[in-house]
Amino acid sequence: MGNHRAERAPRRRTSAPDAPTIGKRRATTPSRRPLVKLPSLPLVAGVAVLAVSAGGAVTASGTGVTALTSTGTAVEAAGSVGQAAGQALSRRGVIVSRDATRDPGSEETDPELIALAEKQMAERAAKLEEMREAAEKQAAKIKENKWVLPLNSYGITATFGQYGLWASYHTGLDFNANSGDPILSVANGTVTSTGYDGAYGNKTVVTLDDGTEIWYCHQTAIYVSVGDRVNGGETIGTVGATGNVTGSHLHLEVRPGGGGPVDPFQAFVEHGIVP
Numbered sequence: 001m002g003n004h005r006a007e008r009a010p011r012r013r014t015s016a017p018d019a020p021t022i023g024k025r026r027a028t029t030p031s032r033r034p035l036v037k038l039p040s041l042p043l044v045a046g047v048a049v050l051a052v053s054a055g056g057a058v059t060a061s062g063t064g065v066t067a068l069t070s071t072g073t074a075v076e077a078a079g080s081v082g083q084a085a086g087q088a089l090s091r092r093g094v095i096v097s098r099d100a101t102r103d104p105g106s107e108e109t110d111p112e113l114i115a116l117a118e119k120q121m122a123e124r125a126a127k128l129e130e131m132r133e134a135a136e137k138q139a140a141k142i143k144e145n146k147w148v149l150p151l152n153s154y155g156i157t158a159t160f161g162q163y164g165l166w167a168s169y170h171t172g173l174d175f176n177a178n179s180g181d182p183i184l185s186v187a188n189g190t191v192t193s194t195g196y197d198g199a200y201g202n203k204t205v206v207t208l209d210d211g212t213e214i215w216y217c218h219q220t221a222i223y224v225s226v227g228d229r230v231n232g233g234e235t236i237g238t239v240g241a242t243g244n245v246t247g248s249h250l251h252l253e254v255r256p257g258g259g260g261p262v263d264p265f266q267a268f269v270e271h272g273i274v275p
Helices: 041-056 063-069 074-100 110-144 264-269
Strands: 157-159 173-176 182-184 189-196 203-210 213-222 233-237 249-255
Touching: 074 233, 189 213, 203 233
Parallel strands: none
Antiparallel strands: 157 173, 173 249, 182 233, 189 203, 203 213, 213 233, 213 249
């Protein structure tokens, strides 16, 4: 008999389920989102501080702060603080809006102040109108009495105060010109004298509107008569060599108020004319 080894059929192995690991198994529960998400305590406290700084609406005895500091419900605390903050900010917004868009018509105004302001404005307007009228009158007067030169072409040969052929000193301004050249009135006025006057020769006196007398001497011809009204630039005669002269020229004198003579050159300059 042979020595035979009994062959064993291969054993079929089956994997057994792993044994549960004790202490590491995690319970699985369905995730549920909270119905109400509560604000964190720092956020609620921040809202409370904002409300206090905005309008002073939250006080130490407010339900929101009391609930927050105690162990009350967080939802109630947040709701109370939010409501108080909203009211404070609402009042703050009204104040800003009123300042930014103030309606003058909605404010009460003192009738006496309105009357006083209207009176002052009327007085100011009247004063300005008075000043304007005065300025216009003055401008018209200046324009009307503006002086002009007595000759269109001339040369100055003698000035006021010089000594020479005259008895004492020269009392006028001499404009050298040709005989027959037209003599012009220097400003508006009335003829108050005409005729021959010794050393002055043929002379015409025109009294200006301000009372100043202008003497035009040594004329060849006189074109105006006493009482005539003349305007500046109007021809009143011609240049000549009558009276005490050495050549044809116009001797012109300026006598304010009909008094003594003054320097004609300075008088012309004061009236905007440089001879």
